[in-house]
Amino acid sequence: QVQLVQSGTEVKKPGASVKITCKSSGFIFTDYYIHWVRQAPGQGLEWMGINDPGGEGTSHAQKFRDRVTMTGDSSSRTVYMELNSLRSEDTAVYYCVRDSGGSDGFDIWGQGTMVTVSS
Amino acid sequence: DIQMTQSPSAMSASVGDRVTITCRASQGISNYLAWFQQKPGKVPKRLIYATSSLQSGVPSRFSGSGSGTEFTLTINSLQPEDFATYYCLQHDTYPPSFGQGTKLEIK
Numbered sequence: 001q002v003q004l005v006q007s008g009t010e011v012k013k014p015g016a017s018v019k020i021t022c023k024s025s026g027f028i029f030t031d032y033y034i035h036w037v038r039q040a041p042g043q044g045l046e047w048m049g050i051n052d053p054g055g056e057g058t059s060h061a062q063k064f065r066d067r068v069t070m071t072g073d074s075s076s077r078t079v080y081m082e083l084n085s086l087r088s089e090d091t092a093v094y095y096c097v098r099d100s101g102g103s104d105g106f107d108i109w110g111q112g113t114m115v116t117v118s119s
Numbered sequence: 120d121i122q123m124t125q126s127p128s129a130m131s132a133s134v135g136d137r138v139t140i141t142c143r144a145s146q147g148i149s150n151y152l153a154w155f156q157q158k159p160g161k162v163p164k165r166l167i168y169a170t171s172s173l174q175s176g177v178p179s180r181f182s183g184s185g186s187g188t189e190f191t192l193t194i195n196s197l198q199p200e201d202f203a204t205y206y207c208l209q210h211d212t213y214p215p216s217f218g219q220g221t222k223l224e225i226k
């Protein structure tokens with residue numbers, strides 16, 4: 001079964017870091033890009049960045065560039081997204097999303113990881 | 120960066136109605152345009168990809184069209200389960216960008 005399974009809910013204090021995992025199954029891991037998209041409560045969808053498990057690196061939205069790290073591990077078929085210096089505005093559901101790189105991209109979404117940043 | 124302006128931001132309609140949602144890109148894009156449906160507390164679900172290709176398993180009352188800077192999602196004969204929020208996404212040019220969403224409510 002083609003799926004992305006994410007790690008569980010996180011509660012963090014302002015200034016802390018969070019690392020979310022996204023484990024793939026059912027497809028060739030290195031054949032697809034993985035995007036990260038987030039959604040704050042009651043808000044729309046926001047693209048954060050992309051990781052290429054095939055080895056071409058990562059690219060991030062400018063607003064996250066100094067705070068986000070995206071990595072992948074082919075041996076465990078897992079992609080990681082770490083967000084540093086958390087603030088209350090980072091409270092959101094974070095999704096990993098598969099993309100073939102073609103016009104049929106963004107087809108498979110993880111179940112989402114809720115991150116709450118609160119003192 | 121390409122801005123996707125989605126309209127309307129909210130609308131109400133009745134079961135059986137035909138509904139059209141529009142996304143306008145701030146500059147021309149290819150057919151790398153997708154539409155998603157999201158219900159409260161749920162993961163976005165892709166309905167349409169490549170502007171007009173219907174995702175497997177999605178009812179044929181959903182259709183997409185457009186080119187250049189204007190793209191539309193049409194829902195024919197609205198069903199009760201169609202009341203949700205809809206988003207467009209362009210992934211032609213980096214960074215990918217979503218429309219702000221259209222909340223479709225029951226009249």
